[in-house]
Amino acid sequence: MIYLNNGSNVVTVTLAEKSTQVQPYYTWLLERKGTFDNVIFYQNDSSPIPYYWNSFTVSVVSTTPGLTSGIIKANSGEWTYTIYEMAAPYILDLTQAINEVETGICIINGTYTANHNYTGTLDDTIKYYRNI
DSSP states (O other), rough: EEEEBEEEEEEEEEEEEGOOOOEEEEEEEEEETOOOOEEEEEEOOSOOOOTTEEEEEEEEOSOOTTTTTTEOOSSSSEEEEEEEEESTTOOGGGGGGGGEEEEEEEEEOOOBOOOOEOOOGGGGGGEEBBOO
8 A cells, every 4th residue: 555645755666576678667547436536647766776676756736747757636535556567658648558567555645624622511522633
């Protein structure tokens, strides 16, 4: 499971074991559960040893995304992610994928409102949080 917060996140996965290319490139697909929202993006692998593990920097922003630089605009919630192996970088067309190398769950954390307190009888305090 991958957790993403607003801002820059380093994501480490192991993709080389399922890759068929000598020098593969990876395109990501995020699909939000319960909706038809999806985000397709590409990011360079920044791992110093990509034959053991792969490292990507994914930034969640509220402004215009840069889908070929790992900058995405995505609402908070539960998403599924699928990573595709590509023959060249910057390909966002999934029909050109060579292989699906990994799939899983991605949680994108949102911003939360300030804590609200309700004071009842006998000084009972109940805290609740609301996701916006």
